[in-house]
Amino acid sequence: MIKRKAVKKSLECKVRITAITDTMQVLSGKWKIHILGTLLQGGRMRFMDLLREIDGIAAKMLSKELQDLEMNQLITRTVVDTKPITVEYEVTEYGKTMEPIIDEIANWGVFYRNRLHGKAE
């Protein structure tokens, strides 16, 4: 018996921990999942649409989080030459690979609420 646990840790666990850390870093902060979720439902949306749709977010936060998401290539930013200039945001194909995560998180949240009330009913 010569430290089998340490081997087990190095191989399986570390890769997993790195993977989880990466994902959570990309989704860090209070708003990114909500922005992605809203854009996944709404398709192409403008800044002001998002500001109105996502309850409680401030312009500063929305702006910063959109920049982060764009840097990670999860969304695209397109300036449209309308009367007052508008900017459209859209989830990329790559960004759409986040959908299973967001769905699982949303599902669990519903499950959680149901459990808090009557599970016997």
Added chain:
Amino acid sequence: MIKRKAVKKSLECKVRITAITDTMQVLSGKWKIHILGTLLQGGRMRFMDLLREIDGIAAKMLSKELQDLEMNQLITRTVVDTKPITVEYEVTEYGKTMEPIIDEIANWGVFYRNRLHGKAE
């Protein structure tokens, strides 16, 4: 056309936002997902095992996060009357419903790493 968008928001979006907020609150902080992930892999584990297994966590953080997870009934805490007293932590059946989320997050992290290197290869 009398504000159809607002209706759409109230019905679909708000429930989803609440659900996501709930889940993320239960998983809040830097360590909860790692602790759950480690316990899901390792089964019944002691405090010191977790401290050694989860790279970088401090005793204070581990202690606090374990308390949070126990309060939310995702794990159980059992004091064992060994020579120096030990405490065992284990994921509950309810806690195991988090597994799909953690798996999706870990999967995406692996996908993310692969994409950063060679996707053409």
Added chain:
DNA sequence: GAAACTAGTTTCCAATTGGTAACTAATGCA
């Protein structure tokens, strides 16, 4: 009796996060 191991707790500090409110700059409308 000293050192080590168990499972934490306490204190103190630094960095990050996120919120409010005011401001910019370009354009259109009355």
Added chain:
DNA sequence: TGCATTAGTTACCAATTGGAAACTAGTTTC
């Protein structure tokens, strides 16, 4: 001319988060 709308930015501030290190306290081993 003055107000509204677009998409932000800036400055300031408060709360939360998390990390290091030292400490507690009981038991066992050398």
